[in-house]
Amino acid sequence: MTDFSKAEPVLEIKNLSVDYGYTDDAAHVLRGVSLTLHEGEVLGLAGESGCGKSTLVYGATRLLPPPGLITTGEVWIKGVNGERRDLLKMTDKELREQRWVDEAVVFQGAMNSLNPVYKVGRQIKDAIQAHRPDWDKAQLQKRAVELMEMVGISPDRLESFPHQLSGGMRQRVMIAMALALEPKVLIMDEPTTALDVVMQRQIVEQITELRKKLGFAVIFITHDMSLLIEIADRIAIMYAGQIIEDGPALDLYAHARHPYTRGLINSFPPLHGPRRELGGIPGTPPDMATLGAGCPFADRCAFVHEGCREYEVDLKSTDVSGDDASHLVGCILYDEMRQGKELPAQLTGDKK
Ligand SMILES: Nc1ncnc2c1ncn2[C@@H]1O[C@H](COP(=O)(O)OP(=O)(O)OP(=O)(O)O)[C@@H](O)[C@H]1O
Numbered sequence: 001m002t003d004f005s006k007a008e009p010v011l012e013i014k015n016l017s018v019d020y021g022y023t024d025d026a027a028h029v030l031r032g033v034s035l036t037l038h039e040g041e042v043l044g045l046a047g048e049s050g051c052g053k054s055t056l057v058y059g060a061t062r063l064l065p066p067p068g069l070i071t072t073g074e075v076w077i078k079g080v081n082g083e084r085r086d087l088l089k090m091t092d093k094e095l096r097e098q099r100w101v102d103e104a105v106v107f108q109g110a111m112n113s114l115n116p117v118y119k120v121g122r123q124i125k126d127a128i129q130a131h132r133p134d135w136d137k138a139q140l141q142k143r144a145v146e147l148m149e150m151v152g153i154s155p156d157r158l159e160s161f162p163h164q165l166s167g168g169m170r171q172r173v174m175i176a177m178a179l180a181l182e183p184k185v186l187i188m189d190e191p192t193t194a195l196d197v198v199m200q201r202q203i204v205e206q207i208t209e210l211r212k213k214l215g216f217a218v219i220f221i222t223h224d225m226s227l228l229i230e231i232a233d234r235i236a237i238m239y240a241g242q243i244i245e246d247g248p249a250l251d252l253y254a255h256a257r258h259p260y261t262r263g264l265i266n267s268f269p270p271l272h273g274p275r276r277e278l279g280g281i282p283g284t285p286p287d288m289a290t291l292g293a294g295c296p297f298a299d300r301c302a303f304v305h306e307g308c309r310e311y312e313v314d315l316k317s318t319d320v321s322g323d324d325a326s327h328l329v330g331c332i333l334y335d336e337m338r339q340g341k342e343l344p345a346q347l348t349g350d351k352k
Pocket residue numbers: 020021027029047048049050051052053054055056066067068223288
């Protein structure tokens with residue numbers, strides 16, 4: 001795993017907030033999220049169902065369905081021409097022009113979004129042609145063949161209808177389409193969830209290979225921490241519409257700082273290494289429509305104390321000096337640690 005913290009940012013999400021609903025009782029589902037994706041980096045985004053992972057990436061790419069409404073924020077993207085622009089300030093025309101070119105999204109269940117009545121080849125070529133109207137038939141065919149080969153499917157399959165392909169193949173076709181215009185940023189929302197574990201593994205390995213070859217950066221969403229540790233350079237953990245920990249993948253996995261991150265990691269069996277007992281996280285995430293003040297994890301946290309009820313999540317360095325910005329956590333225990341109080345023994349040292 002490489003340290004990308006000094007690489008140039010390709011996508012900078014700043015203080016992004018999203019509500020569902022337009023009235024006073026709207027649910028504040030995303031609450032001031034900031035996140036940076038660096039060139040060539042794989043950033044894993046994890047958290048339980050309903051914590052806002054999809055809302056974050058759909059908000060950041062302006063693909064949020066109604067009644068989702070962006071209430072604050074900036075999303076700076078570095079285009080393929082090197083220019084930085086705020087996606088939230090673009091006109092609809094500008095958005096359409098840069099989508100697929102600067103960034104592409106592979107949706108949850110994307111493999112089912114191929115049109116059943118058209119052959120796969122036609123769908124790939126149509127997607128390319130929307131952005132390359134001057135390409136002739138031969139150029140489109142050549143690129144479609146290249147893309148199929150790139151994701152390990154025989155180009156003969158360009159003549160197949162979607163139902164003639166397996167789920168894994170259809171998902172690969174969607175990945176190929178997303179990479180057709182060589183975007184700098186690829187966003188994948190649970191791209192392997194609907195597939196069996198063998199196929200999941202193959203697709204994850206393929207994404208890793210393609211990333212090495214083509215150099216794009218990835219935001220990879222999943223709730224499966226064991227999968228993330230295999231592919232991510234950095235992991236951000238979401239809870240109740242906020243990022244509560246963000247750090248280098250290996251450090252975060254071996255020594256998770258936030259009690260929620262610990263619980264999440266302990267909920268999944270490790271793919272490698274010795275077996276360990278699985279724990280869970282007691283309780284369920286809060287209802288975002290009625291969430292009050294204080295740390296949103298307080299009711300489920302083994303280390304809860306009075307201060308948590310007033311604490312507002314604020315990501316800060318995990319080290320004592322507060323200088324190291326590579327690993328951040330939003331938990332009052334670490335603020336208290338910086339003021340000289342000892343951390344609970346279970347949170348110090350490496351994960352057992
Ligand atoms: N159209 C909607 N109207 C109202 N609330 C919504 C809507 N879509 C999502 N939400 C709420 O927003 C919150 C975040 O949902 P989101 O889908 O972003 O979470 P997620 O972490 O991606 O979950 P999953 O892993 O299940 O996809 C949830 O509490 C959900 O109930």
